[in-house]
Amino acid sequence: MGWRIGSGQRINIWSDPWLPGPHGGLIRGKSINHNYTLVSDLIDHQTATWKVDVLLNLFESDLVEQFCSIPLSRTDLDDEIVWRYDGSGLYNVKSGYKLLQEERQSDSGMYVAAPLSISRFFSSMWGVSLPAKVKINMWRVMNNFLATYANLQARRLNVNNCCPLCGSEVENVQHIMWECVFVKELLGAQGIQVANQHPDVPWMEWMALVFERLNSVQRHALMVTCWVVWHARNKVVHDGVQPSVTNSLSFILASLKEYEMLNLKGVTRPLPIQAKWEAP
Ligand SMILES: [Zn+2]
Structure with a gap:
């Protein structure tokens, strides 16, 4: 892209x-x-x-x-x-898939920042140093396995499909995890610009493209944000507590800091035993 x-x-x-x-x-x-x-x-x-x-x-x-x-x-x-690789500058599905195919065939680094294939997305996502709960949530997000109102409706459950966070759009996975004003504000505050999903690009592929463009700090931020947003959404649905962007943002930043500290501790090897100090 x-x-x-x-x-x-x-x-x-x-x-x-x-x-x-x-x-x-x-x-x-x-x-x-x-x-x-x-x-x-x-x-x-x-x-x-x-x-x-x-x-x-x-x-x-x-x-x-x-x-x-x-x-x-x-x-x-x-x-x-x-889509950068189509001469006309307009995205077309054929050139997109062709590129992904070529990508799969060649790991030579020819397409330096071209989109990760979905399988490569998952391997890099599982490799991120964040707690399992955050990664599992991301895996659910990518696969559209969250019980959003749109998904419940697709299972013929009689629900109002309106987004519980903004109240203005249908709550499907792309909305609640990417395009809702709530998540946009949280990501924007962390330096992640949100462009709307291209209508011709499937959700999973879109997120793989997004993920690929982020650096490792932003990848952590995106994953923790998705996790916090889903919790905030459930809190509205189950307890009727409307979350504030400010509180959610401080929670995200505190969690990121905590995970970073844990990682630092995890990789620090015990210091070699120093020669014993003796009184002169
Ligand atoms: Zn919304």
């Missing part, structure tokens, strides 16, 4: 795959310059051209050449996620 650039306001220069060419569209090997965050900072919106002087200050000339090859639009279009 990659971005087709409109206003550039939704695309992070340093962490989103938006460049044409190799490296899966990511900028590699550059230290982040915090004065520039969004691609829109690199665009002169009056003239719809790249700010070449800024680009030359930030990047080597061959990279600047790559930027300038990206066409910009005079009308302020929204940035859109597109």
Whole structure:
């Protein structure tokens, strides 16, 4: 997946795959310059051209050449996620599956940041150093094994399928775990941008693509957030207690910290026995 650039306001220069060419569209090997965050900072919106002087200050000339090859639009279009490997820039299922197939056949690293296949997603997900309960929840999320209202309705149970957290959409797995304002706020606060699932990409594949784009800290954050959101959702359903974003966020951050400490302890080997101190 990659971005087709409109206003550039939704695309992070340093962490989103938006460049044409190799490296899966990511900028590699550059230290982040915090004065520039969004691609829109690199665009002169009056003239719809790249700010070449800024680009030359930030990047080597061959990279600047790559930027300038990206066409910009005079009308302020929204940035859109597109499938990078289809020449037209539009996602099509055939090219998507072809890519996943090629991915499975080649572990040579040819597609540097191309989507993980689903099986590779699961092996990396199970390998994450988080408690089993968090991983099992993620496995349920991916497989759509949660008892969401949409799933209960599919089993012909007579329920109101409205999301208990926002009250405005059907509660299916994509909504409660990804697109609901509640989860969006939690993920956004942890630096994870949420783009709506592409209608042609199945849920599991979508999450595998999302997961693949995250670094290990963000993967932990996503998994713990999904776990906390499901608990928060159950608390509303069973106890009628509406969760606040602030409380859920502090709980997520505290849990992440705790797991990190446990991991640190886990990998620290006992210190070698020191020579005994003796009184001089
Ligand atoms: Zn909702």
